[in-house]
Amino acid sequence: MKIIVTAKRVTDYDSKVIPTADGKAINFDNVDFKMNPFCEIAVEEAIRLVDAAGEGEVVVVAMGDEEATQEVRKALAMGAHRGVLVECDESKLDSDAVARMLVKLCQDERPDLLLLGKQAVDGDSNQVGQLVAEHLGWPQATFAYKLSVEGKGATVQREVDGGVETVRLSFPAVITTDLRLNEPRYPSLPNIMKAKKKPLETMSPEDLGVALGAPKVEVVSYGLPSSRKAGQVVDSVATLVSKLVNEAKAL
Amino acid sequence: MRDLFNPTPEHKALRDMARSFVEAEVEPQALEHDRAERFNQPLFRRLGDLGLLGVTVDERWGGSGLDAVAAVIAHEELSASDPGLCLAYLAHSMLFANNLSLNGSDAQRARYLPGACSGALVGGMCMSEPDAGTDVLGMRTSARVVDGGYVLNGAKMWITNGALDDHTLGDVFLVYARVEGDARAALSMLIVEKGDAGFSLGQRIKDKLGMRASGTAELVFEDCFVPAERLVGERGAATLHMMRNLELERLTLAAMSLGIARRCVEIMNSYASDRAAFGKPLRDYGQIQAHIADSYAAYMAGRSYVYNVAASLSLDSAGNRVDSDGVKLYCARMAKEVADRAIQVLGGYGYVGEYNVERLWRDARLLEIGGGTNEAHQKNMTRDLAKVRALR
Ligand SMILES: Cc1cc2nc3c(=O)[nH]c(=O)nc-3n(C[C@H](O)[C@H](O)[C@H](O)COP(=O)(O)OP(=O)(O)OC[C@H]3O[C@@H](n4cnc5c(N)ncnc54)[C@H](O)[C@@H]3O)c2cc1C
Numbered sequence: 340m341k342i343i344v345t346a347k348r349v350t351d352y353d354s355k356v357i358p359t360a361d362g363k364a365i366n367f368d369n370v371d372f373k374m375n376p377f378c379e380i381a382v383e384e385a386i387r388l389v390d391a392a393g394e395g396e397v398v399v400v401a402m403g404d405e406e407a408t409q410e411v412r413k414a415l416a417m418g419a420h421r422g423v424l425v426e427c428d429e430s431k432l433d434s435d436a437v438a439r440m441l442v443k444l445c446q447d448e449r450p451d452l453l454l455l456g457k458q459a460v461d462g463d464s465n466q467v468g469q470l471v472a473e474h475l476g477w478p479q480a481t482f483a484y485k486l487s488v489e490g491k492g493a494t495v496q497r498e499v500d501g502g503v504e505t506v507r508l509s510f511p512a513v514i515t516t517d518l519r520l521n522e523p524r525y526p527s528l529p530n531i532m533k534a535k536k537k538p539l540e541t542m543s544p545e546d547l548g549v550a551l552g553a554p555k556v557e558v559v560s561y562g563l564p565s566s567r568k569a570g571q572v573v574d575s576v577a578t579l580v581s582k583l584v585n586e587a588k589a590l
Numbered sequence: 591m592r593d594l595f596n597p598t599p600e601h602k603a604l605r606d607m608a609r610s611f612v613e614a615e616v617e618p619q620a621l622e623h624d625r626a627e628r629f630n631q632p633l634f635r636r637l638g639d640l641g642l643l644g645v646t647v648d649e650r651w652g653g654s655g656l657d658a659v660a661a662v663i664a665h666e667e668l669s670a671s672d673p674g675l676c677l678a679y680l681a682h683s684m685l686f687a688n689n690l691s692l693n694g695s696d697a698q699r700a701r702y703l704p705g706a707c708s709g710a711l712v713g714g715m716c717m718s719e720p721d722a723g724t725d726v727l728g729m730r731t732s733a734r735v736v737d738g739g740y741v742l743n744g745a746k747m748w749i750t751n752g753a754l755d756d757h758t759l760g761d762v763f764l765v766y767a768r769v770e771g772d773a774r775a776a777l778s779m780l781i782v783e784k785g786d787a788g789f790s791l792g793q794r795i796k797d798k799l800g801m802r803a804s805g806t807a808e809l810v811f812e813d814c815f816v817p818a819e820r821l822v823g824e825r826g827a828a829t830l831h832m833m834r835n836l837e838l839e840r841l842t843l844a845a846m847s848l849g850i851a852r853r854c855v856e857i858m859n860s861y862a863s864d865r866a867a868f869g870k871p872l873r874d875y876g877q878i879q880a881h882i883a884d885s886y887a888a889y890m891a892g893r894s895y896v897y898n899v900a901a902s903l904s905l906d907s908a909g910n911r912v913d914s915d916g917v918k919l920y921c922a923r924m925a926k927e928v929a930d931r932a933i934q935v936l937g938g939y940g941y942v943g944e945y946n947v948e949r950l951w952r953d954a955r956l957l958e959i960g961g962g963t964n965e966a967h968q969k970n971m972t973r974d975l976a977k978v979r980a981l982r
Contacts, residue, residue, distance in 0.1 A: 373606075408599070409599065409602065409603070412599060412603060413603060413606070416603060416607075525607050525610065525611050525640055526603065526607055527607075527639060527640045527641040528604060528607070528640060528641030528642060528645065528654040528656065528660075529641045529649070529654050530641075531600055531603045531604060531607065531641075532600060532654065532655070532656075534603075535599075535600060
């Protein structure tokens with residue numbers, strides 16, 4: 340069984356991100372980076388599936404500048420078999436560009452399964468998995484919270500509003516992971532050392548035959564959420580109701 | 591740019607792994623185990639799964655085979671949440687496992703190190719005695735040569751991991767003793783196992799100021815027979831083992847100080863933004879700025895010193911004594927003072943457990959005593975510096 344899995348480098352969700360003064364970009368000073376937590380879940384799942392199959396390989400892919408090697412190495416330390424870094428200018432990456440490169444990779448590598456996070460916690464776009472599936476004409480299951488492989492296909496349970504949807508798909512397929520699918524392992528120190536020796540191939544978008552033009556999505560500006568107003572303490576239910584009616588216009 | 595604190599990508603990966611483990615698994619239990627004076631053995635075993643217990647031990651014996659910098663990173667990260675657990679980790683990984691891995695025979699390594707690296711065994715090192723601490727060569731524990739081995743008599747005091755709970759001995763110990771008839775400075779090292787006849791738990795030492803999540807004990811040897819194959823290295827040659835291992839012990843104790851200081855700086859820094867007085871955030875007041883800025887600068891100075899020394903400390907030779915004493919002398923006091931400032935910045939909230947700085951302050955205090963008192967470091971350093979005219 341062969342699985343391609345993504346490992347996107349994103350800003351640590353514990354870091355405070357602030358837009359630059361002109362609002363055109365994010366100021367990354369003093370910001371930590373980590374693997375997207377949904378990707379981490381995808382990596383964990385891929386490793387478990389290949390382990391359970393008893394044969395095959397997990398190929399981990401990251402895109403971006405050289406720093407993203409760290410996320411590939413982390414996935415290798417968790418147990419992925421080899422890595423690919425598509426080195427490119429991150430400002431040219433949007434969901435469309437990432438999807439087109441993944442499509443080429445899948446055409447070259449011919450995996451049974453492409454596993455991705457349902458979204459990246461920085462851009463929150465939730466598009467790449469769906470786009471790749473559409474381009475390749477592969478079946479897709481998004482927001483997987485349970486996954487089991489039977490023969491040349493998988494059964495996926497998805498959390499949807501108010502319940503669970505169960506879908507069956509045949510390989511090759513695209514699956515995106517939700518939070519509750521598994522708890523990713525910590526890479527152990529010996530495995531961190533072993534990961535150093537695992538193969539990691541660096542390529543360019545051109546190597547994949549993809550031309551990165553201007554992104555299809557242009558970010559007009561970044562802004563902070565408006566700060567919440569301070570609360571008020573009211574002395575009676577009557578005041579509360581009157582404030583809800585007259586000030587908040589909630590009733 | 592060269593990163594002094596993460597010299598290779600693997601060091602950085604180790605730090606990331608340790609930090610996410612500590613935040614998710616260590617932090618939530620720290621206060622509770624301090625309060626209950628309980629060693630968290632299941633959590634300790636998980637450090638084995640992560641390859642941290644044998645961080646410096648060769649891969650042949652189940653370790654991770656890394657260097658002093660890696661050991662420093664592990665201690666710094668663990669200590670940022672739970673110095674008590676970290677002290678147990680230090681006694682086991684540095685004082686027992688690293689020591690045996692450097693000085694033991696292959697047969698001894700094969701017997702103990704795989705279990706020590708996985709966490710199946712909890713180990714410790716016994717140097718101090720009820721009547722001899724700083725004056726370590728004043729120790730009185732003696733070994734008498736008998737047929738097939740040695741008979742050990744004496745008592746060891748303050749032994750971390752000596753007790754796993756009120757009644758249970760730790761599993762295995764490196765015990766320094768003097769073979770009867772040998773010179774004062776010619777100590778020997780013997781391996782003593784739980785279950786050896788004549789080896790017992792004298793008392794579990796309770797009610798410590800800090801480091802309460804580690805078990806400390808007095809251990810007693812009464813005509814305790816130790817077979818000859820459990821002598822580590824040559825008879826009378828262990829004083830050198832001790833000196834060599836003390837360098838790593840002091841470096842990693844200094845790393846623990848760094849973890850404490852970093853956490854305290856983080857806590858006071860964010861508190862000073864969130865808390866307002868007289869209509870302004872605390873961080874707008876000059877006196878609070880002095881606490882935060884002075885703490886940060888002292889922390890970074892200590893941190894730079896520690897990583898600088900760690901980068902040049904080779905595990906298998908002695909020769910860094912001025913600086914292995916120096917980092918601990920500087921950082922232990924620094925961490926205590928930074929924790930003290932954090933308490934001050936938090937006011938009443940700093941004085942209670944929930945905000946953690948109270949516990950970190952208590953834990954920091956040990957680092958001026960254990961592994962050598964401040965005065966012992968001053969004594970050693972001044973003696974060594976007497977041979978130096980110009981500093982390069
Ligand atoms: C929680 C804890 C854990 C410990 N874990 C271990 C362990 O795992 N293994 C182990 O072997 N030991 C351990 N120790 C013991 C520790 O190393 C000793 O406490 C320390 O070395 C000091 O020895 P002492 O307590 O006998 O004090 P003493 O040596 O009696 O010192 C008392 C005071 O006199 C000062 N003093 C002594 N000599 C001089 C001098 N020449 N000049 C100036 N001042 C001097 C000291 O600095 C100190 O202020 C631990 C201690 C504690 C508290």
